[in-house]
Amino acid sequence: MKDIYELFNDIEVHDNDKKIEVSDIEKKRVFKQLSHRIVKTKKQSKWKRALSIAIVTFGVMFSAMFGLSFTAYADDIPFLGNIFKFFSSDGNYVEYDKNAEELNLLQESNGIKISINDAIFDGKTLYITYMIETHKDLGENPWVNGMPVFGDSGMSSSQKISRIEDGKYISVMEVDHLSSFELDEINVDWRIESISTEANNQGTVFEGNWEFQFDVEAVERQNLMVNETTEKDGITFTADNISITPMSFILSYSYTATYEITNNWDNVFVTVEVKDNLGNSYKTLNGRGLGDTKILVSSIATFDKVDPNANKLILTPIIELSDNDTIGYDKNGKPIKANYRSIDSEADYKEIQLEEIIVELK
Structure with missing residues (x-):
């Protein structure tokens, strides 16, 4: 039997592709990840150990040769790992995979497979x-027409779909129930009637x-009652409560605006900046509001995970007052x-920063 290195010497490798330099840090990352995936046995012959090392080495060389990024570990490749990690590069969904329930449900219709992962x-x-697999051309950003339903209140949803290769898509869908109370368990019914190449059943429909x-x-969850209010220039903001989960925290709040504000401005928009006593800033993952968009609004905003060493959250409400674009004038010069404001609009705009609200965590 040939020595393992003689076997590799017999392999022809065509390296016409452009080679990419790999740093020592990237090499260490790869070997660290590989070390977690190698299953060690009590008894292993020398030639098997040599084969394992050679395969690992050859795999690293092969990956570099064909331009694979060394930050894309197997867990980060969607169909080999989890989808939450794929979409967490922008700071969203960090640690969601560790707390998710694995479902692995599959349905196929009209030559299109949809599988729910977590x-x-x-x-x-x-x-x-979820994942979509098909030989049909769904375009770059297909739209799944049908929203998961649970509970007895209204729903709102959003979805992020990414095509990772021809005929293969992955997505994260977020569904909110529009009630003021939290639920401990839900029964979900999701019926999808079509997939279209554009939103709202537009474009090509399958x-x-x-x-x-x-x-x-x-x-x-850990629920903290806050009930703190701050007011300035006709805007009253109330932080109602905070719900802390293993991967995020949810701020429930409301605000009101005086008639003078709503009469003089087309839009009233409220965001909340959150920091802790350690200096960490928390990113808003999503948010929604209920009620009249200018007079009385109840809202929730989800932020990323609270630092376990923090003992205070500092909430700073930011009020944005703005007018819509002017598109012309009537015969009286008015x-x-x-019904919109463009990104580069020159219409009136004003920002108001309200007084901070301190929330004790410990």
């Missing part, structure tokens, strides 16, 4: 990861019948307003 529920919002039913328990 789901996680924080008491307010349901997050679902009809089918994909139906999923599953139960999801909410993750453990401006005609659009």
